[in-house]
Amino acid sequence: xxxxxxxxxxxxxxNQDERLKKVSKLRLLLNRPELGALGGAILxxxxxxxxxxxxxxxxxxxxxxxxxxxxxLGIIAIAAAMLMIGGEFDLSIGSMIGFAGICIAIPAIYWGxxxxxxxxxxxxxxxxxxxxxxxxxxxxxxxxxIVTLAMLFILRGATLALTRLITGRTQVPGLRVLIEDDxxxxxxxxxxxxxxxxxxGSMNLIALRTDGTPLATGIPPSVIWFIALAIIxxxxxxxxxxxxxxxxxxxxxxxxxxxxxxxxxxxxxLFIGTAVAATIFATIQVLDAGSADTMRGTLKELEAIAAxxxxxxxxxxxxxxxxxxxxxxxxxxxxxxxxxxxxxxTDWFKVFLGAMMLIxxxxxxxxxxxVTESK
Amino acid sequence: xxxxxxxxxxxSKFFGKVIALKDVTMKLKKGEIMCLLGDNGAGKSTxxxxxxxxxxxxxxxxxxxxxxxxxxSPKDALDMGIATVYQDLALVSLMSVTRxxxxxxxxxxxxxxFKTFDIEKANKIAAERMGQIGIDVRDPSxxxxxxxxxxxxxxxxxxxxxxxxxxxxxxxxxxxxxxxQASVVLKYIVKAASQGLAVILITHNVHHAYPVGNSFTVLxxxxxxxxxxxKNISREKLLSMMAGGEELNKLEVELQxxxxxx
Numbered sequence: 356x357x358x359x360x361x362x363x364x365x366x367x368x369x370n371q372d373e374r375l376k377k378v379s380k381l382r383l384l385l386n387r388p389e390l391g392a393l394g395g396a397i398l399x400x401x402x403x404x405x406x407x408x409x410x411x412x413x414x415x416x417x418x419x420x421x422x423x424x425x426x427x428l429g430i431i432a433i434a435a436a437m438l439m440i441g442g443e444f445d446l447s448i449g450s451m452i453g454f455a456g457i458c459i460a461i462p463a464i465y466w467g468x469x470x471x472x473x474x475x476x477x478x479x480x481x482x483x484x485x486x487x488x489x490x491x492x493x494x495x496x497x498x499x500x501i502v503t504l505a506m507l508f509i510l511r512g513a514t515l516a517l518t519r520l521i522t523g524r525t526q527v528p529g530l531r532v533l534i535e536d537d538x539x540x541x542x543x544x545x546x547x548x549x550x551x552x553x554x555x556g557s558m559n560l561i562a563l564r565t566d567g568t569p570l571a572t573g574i575p576p577s578v579i580w581f582i583a584l585a586i587i588x589x590x591x592x593x594x595x596x597x598x599x600x601x602x603x604x605x606x607x608x609x610x611x612x613x614x615x616x617x618x619x620x621x622x623x624x625l626f627i628g629t630a631v632a633a634t635i636f637a638t639i640q641v642l643d644a645g646s647a648d649t650m651r652g653t654l655k656e657l658e659a660i661a662a663x664x665x666x667x668x669x670x671x672x673x674x675x676x677x678x679x680x681x682x683x684x685x686x687x688x689x690x691x692x693x694x695x696x697x698x699x700x701t702d703w704f705k706v707f708l709g710a711m712m713l714i715x716x717x718x719x720x721x722x723x724x725x726v727t728e729s730k
Numbered sequence: 731x732x733x734x735x736x737x738x739x740x741x742s743k744f745f746g747k748v749i750a751l752k753d754v755t756m757k758l759k760k761g762e763i764m765c766l767l768g769d770n771g772a773g774k775s776t777x778x779x780x781x782x783x784x785x786x787x788x789x790x791x792x793x794x795x796x797x798x799x800x801x802x803s804p805k806d807a808l809d810m811g812i813a814t815v816y817q818d819l820a821l822v823s824l825m826s827v828t829r830x831x832x833x834x835x836x837x838x839x840x841x842x843x844f845k846t847f848d849i850e851k852a853n854k855i856a857a858e859r860m861g862q863i864g865i866d867v868r869d870p871s872x873x874x875x876x877x878x879x880x881x882x883x884x885x886x887x888x889x890x891x892x893x894x895x896x897x898x899x900x901x902x903x904x905x906x907x908x909x910x911q912a913s914v915v916l917k918y919i920v921k922a923a924s925q926g927l928a929v930i931l932i933t934h935n936v937h938h939a940y941p942v943g944n945s946f947t948v949l950x951x952x953x954x955x956x957x958x959x960x961k962n963i964s965r966e967k968l969l970s971m972m973a974g975g976e977e978l979n980k981l982e983v984e985l986q987x988x989x990x991x992x
Binding site for chain 1: 804821823833834838846
């Protein structure tokens with residue numbers, strides 16, 4: 356008997372440091388930055404499932420509706436999260452959306468460029484703006500908060516002034532007719548998996564219009580972009596060298612520099628990333644609406660940062676996840692649409708958004724302390 | 731081939747009118763630990779940055795393995811095998827042990843253009859290397875923030891050695907550590923030297939330097955007060971040289987008492 360118990364004892368001693376508390380699986384999961392957002396998203400779905408389960412919110416049309424809103428926010432939230440992990444902010448995302456919109460609309464409508472050329476032009480401008488933001492932050496060492504706040508005003512003002520100068524108004528309509536047969540625009544303007552919806556409609560599984568076509572016609576392009584970006588950025592963060600550099604640049608830029616991480620280049624590329632994401636957002640919206648508006652994207656930068664924070668990004672950088680930001684955007688999109696299906700006044704949405712962010716920050720702060728806690 | 735692994739001859743560095751370093755000479759053989767002693771403001775930081783390739787010396791020459799070289803950047807110094815471990819250790823506390831170990835030099839796998847960070851291999855190497863110095867990382871994906879100060883120091887040194895350091899420049903590796911932790915780190919430094927590395931140990935703590943050093947260079951107000959073999963100089967003499975003389979004689983007595991107590 357005694358020998359047996361002894362052998363068991365030595366075995367446990369060998370496997371375990373007696374000073375180390377057993378780490379439960381739950382605890383390991385808690386260390387993942389996106390956990391809070393995942394939990395939040397599940398809660399939100401349970402809530403609306405109970406409150407608005409029979410209202411049509413979860414019909415094919417309703418689901419695509421809130422997914423579209425989430426996806427649009429998600430596209431910029433993911434880029435904002437990447438930049439935040441890299442230790443910087445971009446407050447010019449919203450203004451970049453407006454700017455990119457008119458960069459597409461004015462050449463296409465007033466200068467007679469083909470649509471694809473205008474789209475390429477808008478993306479080139481995005482790369483320039485992002486590069487300028489990045490180089491300014493890296494070279495001056497000023498907080499990106501200030502630099503990009505300045506860019507917020509500059510871009511919005513320039514958008515308004517240039518549009519009025521060239522067109523005499525603040526909106527540029529008339530793009531819809533140009534989309535057809537354009538070799539590039541379809542990437543940003545095509546609903547996909549239409550056959551699935553047609554089939555579902557023919558089987559009478561989803562709601563139909565009076566003419567017999569399904570109400571929900573296909574997956575909107577924003578959703579495809581959103582999912583693709585979420586997968587690619589998560590892969591970059593977890594599996595590539597560049598991903599490791601992003602964490603390192605945000606976690607400790609001097610330290611990273613000292614071991615040979617090109618911190619400046621990493622940060623500049625991330626600023627280009629947010630500007631390009633804003634342009635993807637803008638292109639999808641402009642082609643969907645058929646017009647560009649100088650005020651489009653106002654305050655979107657703050658929503659994107661809020662979604663990134665809810666998704667587990669620390670404001671100090673070096674920690675966070677892209678998939679978390681995607682969940683953050685899903686929470687905001689679902690609630691902003693779902694609230695229409697409930698009896699709650701939609702005015703309360705902003706209150707929810709703020710409260711959600713506050714809870715997330717407190718939670719993240721607690722997690723950060725847990726992660727960096729010394730023995 | 732020179733008998734010295736690395737030589738810094740008559741290094742001077744000026745910042746405008748300020749003479750930060752003047753005619754500092756250091757020579758190191760393989761397996762040797764040279765302690766660079768100096769009080770605050772003695773020019774230690776400037777010297778470290780010159781060794782690391784951050785500053786270019788205004789005068790003097792650097793000879794590595796018999797070849798005269800000029801460091802244009804920290805990368806140049808690193809490529810020549812001179813690795814500097816700064817006080818901040820260049821560790822990111824929010825990142826895992828593995829990700830820190832390979833930060834900036836990640837092992838890759840896969841096809842060209844689709845190369846990914848080989849995290850499994852990295853985990854294995856990191857755990858193995860830490861194990862060799864007696865630090866059992868239960869989980870190499872744990873954040874560095876959960877490690878003790880001594881463990882972090884050892885991680886930074888171990889990383890430098892893994893990536894091919896021939897000369898280790900250590901900036902105050904024991905200054906933030908308790909007695910036990912400091913002795914763990916010092917033991918590791920001696921072990922590293924015994925494997926053929928040359929170590930420049932920068933410190934203002936004679937009590938940490940004296941037991942491990944083979945030779946001692948004392949820096950005072952940007953100038954070297956000379957290099958001494960261990961057999962030619964006592965701990966007390968070093969201490970008084972560092973402080974620049976008489977004024978600390980009284981303190982020295984007190985320190986010795988404290989030392990005895992320790």
